Amino acid sequence: MMGPISVTAEAGLDIVRKLASRELEVHGILLRDTDGKKFRYILRGFEDLPKDAARLGDLPPLEPLRAAIGVTQLLQIVSVAQNAAVAASLHRIETRLVAIEERLADIQGRLTRMQTTQTLTLDALRTQPASRLKAAKAAAVVALQHRDRTALIAAGQHAQQAFHDLLEQARHLVRIEEDGVPVALRLPGELADLCESAADAAYVASAIWIALDNQHNAATVTRESAEVLQSIRRKLASVLADPEFLLRRMKADEGRDGELQAAGMRLRNAMQWSIGRALMIEQGLITRDPEHLSLERVKPALGLEFAPLADAGTRR
Amino acid sequence: MTDDPLLSDDLATLLRSFPNDALRDLVGILKQHTSYSVFPARRAYAAHELPADGDFAAHANAIADEMLWWGSHDLLRQFADPPRWKEILISTAEHLGVAKEERRSTLPAWKIEDAIFRKALDAWEHLTPAEREAAMKKAGVDLGAAKGAAVAAAGGVAGLGARQLLAFLAARGAGAAVPFVGPLLAAIGAVWAAYDLAGPGYRVLRPATLVIAFHRRRLREERAASAFRD
Numbered sequence: 001m002m003g004p005i006s007v008t009a010e011a012g013l014d015i016v017r018k019l020a021s022r023e024l025e026v027h028g029i030l031l032r033d034t035d036g037k038k039f040r041y042i043l044r045g046f047e048d049l050p051k052d053a054a055r056l057g058d059l060p061p062l063e064p065l066r067a068a069i070g071v072t073q074l075l076q077i078v079s080v081a082q083n084a085a086v087a088a089s090l091h092r093i094e095t096r097l098v099a100i101e102e103r104l105a106d107i108q109g110r111l112t113r114m115q116t117t118q119t120l121t122l123d124a125l126r127t128q129p130a131s132r133l134k135a136a137k138a139a140a141v142v143a144l145q146h147r148d149r150t151a152l153i154a155a156g157q158h159a160q161q162a163f164h165d166l167l168e169q170a171r172h173l174v175r176i177e178e179d180g181v182p183v184a185l186r187l188p189g190e191l192a193d194l195c196e197s198a199a200d201a202a203y204v205a206s207a208i209w210i211a212l213d214n215q216h217n218a219a220t221v222t223r224e225s226a227e228v229l230q231s232i233r234r235k236l237a238s239v240l241a242d243p244e245f246l247l248r249r250m251k252a253d254e255g256r257d258g259e260l261q262a263a264g265m266r267l268r269n270a271m272q273w274s275i276g277r278a279l280m281i282e283q284g285l286i287t288r289d290p291e292h293l294s295l296e297r298v299k300p301a302l303g304l305e306f307a308p309l310a311d312a313g314t315r316r
Numbered sequence: 317m318t319d320d321p322l323l324s325d326d327l328a329t330l331l332r333s334f335p336n337d338a339l340r341d342l343v344g345i346l347k348q349h350t351s352y353s354v355f356p357a358r359r360a361y362a363a364h365e366l367p368a369d370g371d372f373a374a375h376a377n378a379i380a381d382e383m384l385w386w387g388s389h390d391l392l393r394q395f396a397d398p399p400r401w402k403e404i405l406i407s408t409a410e411h412l413g414v415a416k417e418e419r420r421s422t423l424p425a426w427k428i429e430d431a432i433f434r435k436a437l438d439a440w441e442h443l444t445p446a447e448r449e450a451a452m453k454k455a456g457v458d459l460g461a462a463k464g465a466a467v468a469a470a471g472g473v474a475g476l477g478a479r480q481l482l483a484f485l486a487a488r489g490a491g492a493a494v495p496f497v498g499p500l501l502a503a504i505g506a507v508w509a510a511y512d513l514a515g516p517g518y519r520v521l522r523p524a525t526l527v528i529a530f531h532r533r534r535l536r537e538e539r540a541a542s543a544f545r546d
Contacts, residue, residue, distance in 0.1 A: 233544040240541035243483035247437070250430050250533060255323055257536055264543025 129169075132162035133201060140208060149212065156208035160221055163201035167228050170194040174232055180248035182239060184232075188256060188263030192270075195232065199225050199270040206281065210296040213288045219281040226274035233267050318424075322536050325425040327401035328380035330532060332373075338531035339363075339372035339379060341498035342524060346382055348502075349520045358385040358398075383528075386520045401425055408432060408521050429529035436504050436526055437478035448474040452503040473500070485530065501526040 139155035173184040173191050184191040202225035209218035239245060280286045286296050318324060321333035331339065347364035351357045360378035363370075372379070380401075387404030399407075402421070405428040409419035418431035440448065452474060476484060485500065502523035 237541045237544035240537055240544065243485075244479065246482050246533065246537065247434070247479055249537065250434065253427075253430065255424060255426065257320060257323060257540065260540045261543040264540070267544065268546070 129162040129165040129197070129201065132158045132165065133204070136162065136204060136208070140204075143211075152208055152212055156205055156212065156217070159201055159205035159208055163198055163205050163221060163225065166194055166198035166201055167225070170198055170232060171228070174235055179252045180245065181252040182236065184236060185239065185249070185260065186252060186254065186256070188259045191232075192263040192266040195229055195267050196270050199229065199274050202274065203277065206277065207296050210281065210286060210288055215281060215284075215287075218286075219278050222274055222278040222281060226271050226278055229267055229271035229274060233264070233271065236264075322532060322539070323424065323426055325400070325402050327383055327425075327528075328377050330401075330425075330528070331376040331380045334373070334376065334531055334535070336372050338527075338535075339376060340366075340368060340370075341501075341527050341531065342379060342383075343372060343375075344498040345502055345524050345527060346379070346386075346520065358382060383521075383524060386524070402428065404521065405429060405432065405525065408518065408525055409435075411518060412436075412522070426529075426532055429525060429532060432525050433529040433533070436501075437482065440481065440504050441478040445472075445474040448503075452500070454503070498523070498527050501530060 136155045136158035139151045139158065143149070143152035143155060170184075170191060173187060173194065174182050176183050178186060202221050206218035206222045209215075209221065240249070277286070288296060321329050324330050331342075334342075343360065343363045343366070346360065351359070358381050360375050360382045363372055363375035363379055366372060366375075381398075384398040384401065384404065387401075387407070388398045402425045405425055406419050406421060409428055409432050412432060412435055414428075414431045414435050419428050443451070449472075473481070473484065481500075481504075504523075504526060
């Protein structure tokens with residue numbers, strides 16, 4: 001876990017301490033300009049919370065902060081929180097990858113029960129993303145502690161490879177068919193897990209490239225994540241909308257409507273998050289941390305330059 | 317038990333989630349038929365009287381009641397509650413020769429509807445275009461002016477195979493100003509005349525079930541597709 005960089009408000013330090021001890025988790029902070037336009041500043045993990053719970057003042061641990069802190073200080077805390085979140089996300093992704101590993105094993109079991117005739121490559125790929133992410137995490141920790149550029153490059157390569165592996169597995173689920181229907185539609189939860197994990201891995205890779213001052217690679221990997229997720233969504237939407245395949249879908253239907261909708265939402269969120277991050281990198285809002293204490297720093301921009309996400313909306 | 321109305325076993329719940337055009341298709345079939353029962357009929361007469369662009373959704377419960385009434389036994393319904401939709405489906409599926417494992421009582425209603433639907437399309441597939449033409453004529457379907465590449469290539473709707481027919485219905489039928497999903501599905505239902513079903517209700521239940529199955533499926537597919545769109 002990274003230590004704080006610099007925080008002017010005591011309350012800010014307290015937040016960071018709580019973040020470090022995992023007593024407090026940062027899911028998101030809502031900033032509002034004087035006209036009431038809503039901007040949502042996203043930290044990973046935020047998207048699972050109801051939107052309304054994101055108001056800074058509504059989070060009980062931040063109560064003492066509300067009256068005392070100014071926008072600049074708040075943004076510094078946001079920055080620190082993000083730095084902490086980067087380190088936390090490495091741990092989170094590792095944990096997530098273990099879950100993904102188990103899910104992939106389950107996918108194989110289910111496909112066996114479905115008496116699939118397809119040849120799956122999932123088994124061969126299953127353990128690779130997890131081990132690559134673990135390697136990336138270990139290398140990043142060493143690199144950050146010792147300012148070791150070589151170790152950081154290795155970490156970036158590991159993370160990027162893990163991203164591609166996960167993406168390939170997600171595409172594979174969409175590509176292979178059972179009774180003429182993409183297996184992804186029969187295993188929507190697994191597809192969403194793979195896609196979110198791919199977006200997570202892209203995030204780690206991009207953060208490492210930013211730490212190496214390679215904005216181009218960072219933006220490219222993040223944008224690739226967004227584009228592939230979008231193409232997966234389009235492909236599935238077109239299969240679901242094509243009446244020519246209605247009979248096939250009818251035959252293969254297991255009544256997993258809720259799971260399909262949830263998966264669609266998760267893919268949309270992962271894609272939007274990737275697009276938002278790619279834009280922020282391209283516009284120079286996410287840059288290398290000059291103090292080398294973390295992988296990246298989000299440029300304090302008085303809140304108003306953060307690109308609002310599509311679902312943030314406005315309220316007057 | 318599901319909270320999702322489109323997966324519900326309860327017919328009234330399902331029909332309340334149907335859009336106007338789907339209910340219009342259903343009512344189009346219900347009102348064509350006369351009951352010969354000597355007992356009072358639970359029919360949705362107010363919905364029968366509506367014009368094609370009327371508000372059918374307001375009568376969803378009454379339409380569901382009428383469907384259950386058609387599926388009930390004249391004498392039994394004097395002493396007992398009307399049967400549930402799934403019971404009617406199981407009985408209809410049995411009469412139509414749907415395989416036993418596809419009409420088990422443990423299955424949800426939508427699965428039994430699907431099995432009936434697939435059986436109907438299978439029957440359509442095995443008819444010659446001339447026999448299909450005759451079935452459509454018997455059901456009063458006039459699709460001579462139906463357009464589309466597949467229709468043109470097949471030389472008319474009667475020339476379409478089951479898959480293309482379904483695609484034709486899904487692509488052009490739903491929401492069309494002139495109702496033809498109902499009539500066409502009624503024609504497909506008429507293909508089963510050879511089964512000579514015992515109760516008069518089956519001549520209504522047969523096509524009506526196809527209409528319900530088709531629209532339930534269509535709505536679920538549209539909803540799933542929209543989850544993957546912006």
